[in-house]
Amino acid sequence: MTSAWSALTKPTSFPLRVRTFAAFPAPRLFDYDTVTSHLSVADAIDAVESAFGALAKGQVDVPMPMHIGVAETPTAGPGDCHIKGGYVLGAPTFTVKLACVSFYKNLEQGLPAGSGLFCVVDAVTGAPLAVLQENRYMTDLRTGAAGAVALKHTTLPGQELRIGFIGAGAIARTMARASKAVRPHFTGMVYGLAGADDFANDMHDELGLDFTVAASARELCESCNVIYTQTPGSDTVLELDWLQPGTTIIASGSDQPTKQEIPNDVLKASKYIADLIKQTSKVGELRGALQAGVMTEADVHAELGQVVNGDKSGREGDELIVVDLTGTGAQDAAIGQVAWDKLRNL
Template sequence: MEVLDGVRPGEAANADPSKPRLPAPKLYDYDTIVSKVKPNKELTESVEAAFAELAKGKVDVPLPMHIGIAETAAAGPGDCHIKGGYIEGAPTWTVKLACVSFYKNVEKGLPAGSGVFVVCDATNGGPKAVLHENRYLTDMRTGAAGAVCVKHLAVKGAKSVAFIGTGVIAESMARSTATVYGFEQGYGYSRNIDKATAFCDKMQKELGYDFKACDSAEEAVRNADVVFTQTPGGEWVLDLAWLKPHATIIASGSDQPTKNEIPPEVMKKAKVITDITAQCVRVGEVRSAVAAGVMKESDVHAELGEIINGSKKGRQGKELIVCDLTGTGAQDAAIGSYVMNVLD
């Protein structure tokens, strides 16, 4: 592009206050978003479609950016994850900033996480809206991905589901899955039995099927056809011997290279599906399995979108499956477009 006197064509107009400008973005606060955007089948299907487009190469989705905030007298500790993407043909594209692990906030009565979506107009490039979602939409899009995994990977007739880790993401997984699949029995495990009990009571009331709080992860896993893991990722959360031969594990706790929920022997035995392989080899369960020497990147069976598209086969009978979810900008782009349709 030709540059004259240090100014690119069109930029001079932006510097002139008398010239037309793109409109300022709308700001939607957390309360507005929570009141108007709920888990539902349409939202889940928008994320499903995004995975399908991703597998076709029709989503521009860069690898995530991570900013570590070191603990000092003036800051941190904490982390910031930046993801985004554009789905070909969509009217908007999205960049998301998610801040997590600011644990000093808790002692001040504030949440340890926060976040915003910036939804931009794909025609003129300008920001349409800033969604001050405080991770509500991030957790919802993660839950929608889990629901898509259940729809396409669970064994036929699956009746029971376990949640290892019973925080906000587990709730989102349970609610979103209920939009596309009906379980008969749920199990919840947390190191804090009171938290597991509260989760199970809440989900049973909301979703209408029985939940049991378990004293051990083993009890929950042994009883489950589908196992969701969504813990901080600091240690392995299950054992191969606990799993049913046809279990589906949906692992979403490993979003950094330091995290690992699933033991190497499970990854070695399972058919491994990823949300996006290039990312999972950097930060997901696949990364840990490759580092342990039990699999290679080429051992990944498929990306989730390839199974949705039918370009690769998903479940074939009673086999063990692990789906490694690290979170993609395609999901954020899909949720951004969906939410704008609801709010705008």
């Protein structure tokens, strides 16, 4: 049977237009196993660092994220779909990402509550090149890569690093792997409401570094000079009095207006660096400090890309530094390009 669309592929009196529609090959489809077995966080760090640099120069088109709420009804939901994307000026591709989260009824079927894909698009023709079923794996990689960029610019090469992880879930693991890629020698400590023992054992085996489990967030803060926080962000997780001089905090748990991991007085006392001020002021740690009147945007030291570009300082002495990572479309665009470059020849 001939459908209306296939009829269009037959020669008509408008051959040029018809050929134009048919000319693009179908996008390549890469399944989850292929994506996860060919990409690691180390692959993403250089590209994400460059993307931050371009972002700070105004060379990345990053629209605000889009959200589709799927209300719970007898036929669907509950769940949320987040859509992000970006284009780095001069790159051969751009990326749109679709992340579905909180589909909690899946759990009753033995399925995960989240899934997702990246669509990598040819920036010359506008034709989709690839659909990558990544189920948040690439988001974790680009988040870890941002953590590595932050670590690289807020610590000194050769410095003795005692790196703490508050929250022991998926993002903590990607941060640990990313840290090893830019600062190969550190001792690790972890505190989490759940999963800390498994995290310490697994990271020790995988990275070949010492990891210990802290009995409290306070113990961790008093022992570490770098602290990654990646909890769901419903409560603040540390206090100003617990922190050592010269500490770097890299906070990534807050990516919604309901979340805050870092207390306002810590933010105020720090050299505060945002991944993207227009996001951190709405959904990051900065939001709470602005709303409380404790900080203004004039208190922001830099965006991370300005530090990458050498336009603003990173680590100078024993100042407290907070890097606020909410996740940007620039990172998604960067990891999309990396993935396409690695997978296209399979």
